[in-house]
Amino acid sequence: MTDEVVTAAMLAIGDELLSGRTKDKNIGHLADILTAIGIDLEEVRIVPDEEDRIVEALNALRERYEYVFTSGGIGPTHDDITADAVAKAFDVPCEHDAAAMKLMGDNYAARGMEFTESRQRMARMPRGSAHIANPVSTAPGFHIGNVYVMAGVPSVFQAMLDNVIPTLRVGKKLLSRSVNCPFGEGAIAVPLRNIQAIHPDTIIGSYPKYENGKFSTELVIRAREEEKLLAAESAVKEMVADIATQSAQ
């Protein structure tokens, strides 16, 4: 059973996410992709651009989950400290990677631009890292151990993630079905709890929505076995129909 579940965490790095200046788009994207391929995202943390905080969070997460994905802090400016922090977490030196220097040097040369010391900073990574290709802007992300370090700019994060995904071990997909329920949670809580009890190999979530002064609910059934998924879905649909009949009487 254990092999069926592959777990992951995300560490989003950046003062701008905590100040509200930037609204994160990478967490939701990663969540969507991992769910689709059969990896369970089990925890997310957002921390500021501070080395100790990044090291602490990264060490907590990489020990606990099979994969950790980070976003942000790998550019050339003084506030980009993710590579150093990851190296510190792994207790290895952070150094200019020869292959990244070559790749980026060639790219800047081809564009007639100087490969300055700050640009070279983007070629720094923890010793022992492998590249994550960056088709958008060349400077690679990297992975070391079970940690995948990617850019914060969403288009670059997504492009890097596309290159990482095919290399990951995946578990059995958590399948899901969604049932719209026109009633608030108070009206369905008891029968829904019973359905959950009768279908223990499913996870039934109830998500209230509040629109135009009225609550409705989206009921989401999740399971790794299709048969169990469909059985619970039927029970949920029947419950919604029963309540509709009762309330029409």
Add this chain to the structure above:
Amino acid sequence: MTDEVVTAAMLAIGDELLSGRTKDKNIGHLADILTAIGIDLEEVRIVPDEEDRIVEALNALRERYEYVFTSGGIGPTHDDITADAVAKAFDVPCEHDAAAMKLMGDNYAARGMEFTESRQRMARMPRGSAHIANPVSTAPGFHIGNVYVMAGVPSVFQAMLDNVIPTLRVGKKLLSRSVNCPFGEGAIAVPLRNIQAIHPDTIIGSYPKYENGKFSTELVIRAREEEKLLAAESAVKEMVADIATQSAQ
């Protein structure tokens, strides 16, 4: 100096945030509001609807930060376990709050609806909690110690937060100025690092954007003293103008 800074963390609770089904809107909203009133949001965690995980994260955060705000898991259904988890973290019983029972009972009576056992579940809170009023749908959030427990539905979260904000101790606001820079980070990293070194009481962040195949950068200067903010802002603007002149030559 210590008194000038008031810190906070957020704990967003819910499987749906980790599966990608729901894209969180509360983190960004809380970040905006706290920044505006002078509280520094220093960490965010997202955890699933699992009691142990909520307890562990909550205890880590409430010890470290002056305030902790939670979202999600306070409805009437079986997957709403936040009140129990918070009670467990504080090692107090989770019980039906008499004032909440009265408030909600009256409200359901006025609407001609039955105050069922599941609806009564929403009146449960850790012993010793105080209410957070819910002008949208009556069932109150609560706070205990330095932890503020609010709904996950964004309109309800926001309404509850509006009631919490005036009661919080605030620090000196972190003021900010933003300078648009038409160059990528590689072009500005060295002079920007120098400006940061010369203006140590400011925090200068560099946020790359990638649009239409070209990088530009937003430079954000933050400081608690307006004078220091404006001095660093001038230096950043001058830097951008200098690079523009050089690249035009």
